[in-house]
Amino acid sequence: MADFISRISVVCFAASYAVALGFEVTRLWFRSGVRGVTMVGFATAGLLAHTLYLFWRAATVTALPLSSAFDWYLLAAWLLAAGSLWMTLSNPRTPVGLFVLPVVLGLIGAAELSSREPFPQSPATQTWGVIHGSFNLAMSVAIVLGGLAGGMWLIQAGRLARKQAPLQGFRMPSLEKMSLWASRMVVIAACAGGSGFLSGMILNAVNRRRGLLETVPWNDPVVLRMGTLVVWLIIAAAISRLFSHRPEGRRVTAVLSLVSLAMLTASILWGVLGTTQHGMPPQQPVVAAPPVGGAA
């Protein structure tokens, strides 16, 4: 069994998700009685392989699933893939996978381009590192879900404004549902992002007190873009709240959610393609190992 699990690679589940996405795309052109079952089959197989792969990584390579940038992206992709499968099963006529699976594949691609080196760990800083990474993960997933809900709201609103009947087998969720998701996710993302940033500052303070850091790296690209994103999320949540009782409020929230998703995407691309010392081992000799942290 262990031998079988160890042979699972990123390509295995990425390919399964890609095939499931391919089946979702065909909804645009033709109907099929077996497509739904086949699509769910591939998505489930991918999720199973993905889960086993993460367990195997946690058990053999690193101590925790958030221990490297690579694992962080894979865990974010896993959360979205699981959510996509659940939503597909509960709403078979809604093409959820068409929107979520490209993001899942994008995150897997980002993982492949990221460092697999575990963040330095020590018992003293591990707790704050996990908290920091978890909040950033929650923020990112909330931004993705909110952005997709916002995008779907705009597509559905466009169809309804053009007075077009929905395509068979391609029924978008209602505006009410998408609006609720987008507005909730904006708030969750802002709260999680703020908490993630705060826990990162505490983590740095702990590191400084233990002599692992000389100064807090405020000018590090990762810290700067995360800070910008968090500030934007707080502004977006405030604007969304301000417009919530106006007729155009739902459209504003949808657009804000999409902008947040675009900013997160830019931030991830910057992180993957750029250089940073964030989450890297300190340059100086250390007394205790540096902390676990998030990748975003």
Next chain:
Amino acid sequence: MSLTFVGGSYRTVPIELRERLAFSAEQASEALGRFRREFPGNEAVLLSTCNRVELYAAAEQRQGPPPPDELAMFLAECRGVELAAVNSVLAGDHGPAAVKHLFSVAAGLDSMVLGEPQIVAQVKQAWQLAVASGTTGPLTGELFQAALRAAKRVASETALGRERLSIPSVAVADFAAGVFERFDDKRVLLIGAGKMAAETLRYLRDAGASDVRVVNRTAGRASELATRLGATAGDYRDLIGELVAADLIVSTTGATEPVVTLAAFEQIDAQRQGRPLVVLDLAVPRDFEPAIGARPGVWLYSVDDLGQACEANRRRRQREMPAAWTIIDEETRRFMGDLHHRSTVPVIEQLRAGWNETGEAELDRLFRKLPELDEAAREEIRQAFSRFAAKMLHPPLASLRSESHAGPPHGLLDALRRLFDLKE
């Protein structure tokens, strides 16, 4: 062993004649009883709807069921219609064409509203009535089971019956449900008492709407309509207040001027707290000024908007026709293959019986010559004989099955009868 049918539909029979030819359930039952007496040994099913009257007959005997013109005469006599009137409009067919016709009828391909689902229930009812009247048998049994299977395949494998075609159903399922996730927490406001209001409300109720207000210029009419629809009557003089509270409006007044102008709507917009509003303006002339539809959060649909969506759905249904006919062709071939194979059953049974009889006789002779054989050895030998017979019979039986797909395998059956000296 053959099938035949005669009948006419809205395509060929004028409505006046269709009305005269239509059978109530009781009349259909009487007609089937009469059929049983006049054509003993034949099976029959009578399908009578507002759009068609068709009589399907089948017989296992070699001479087959009565021909279509005789069935047409039977129908005319049953309904007291002169034969000359029906002769030119009723048509019939037999064999695969009759089977294909029934399958296409059951699947809604021959319906006035393409792909409408009620016809399946009507075909089922016709079959049940024939069962109760004692005019069914194995042939019609298999025929109607296959027809229902074909209809089910068309419904599940094509989108023929999925696109909505009526304005109220499109308004609720394709547009209102695109805005709202649920209707049980929404206020529905009916303005006016137009004929489409009640039907639209029926779809809204099915979707969960329970809080329904009715307003009308005439208070008495509003109360009457509210009682009939299980809603509450509102005050037309407080229309502004009702518009503020509403989430979904169905407007069907007979007013010649807009009931709600843009200027009036702008006044209430602020009081609505940004809640989305769906307006189904089913009145002609329109009750809501079209410019209201451009306001943020307002989804306004007129009869023309909904009519265009219905038309688009109708075109989509039409595009599904080739796929539906492919299924009907497949099911017809399959049914005819099975039917032809049925005609080979007596020959196969005779063939098997002959081989088994000969085998048993040879086994008896063998066991008498070899009395020292114990029961286990005898059983082994019996099984070997049985396997030998099955293997020897397999090629001719497989050939029969294969030939049945193309048509009745008369040539092979005759050859087998001659070769193995089988009776007719």
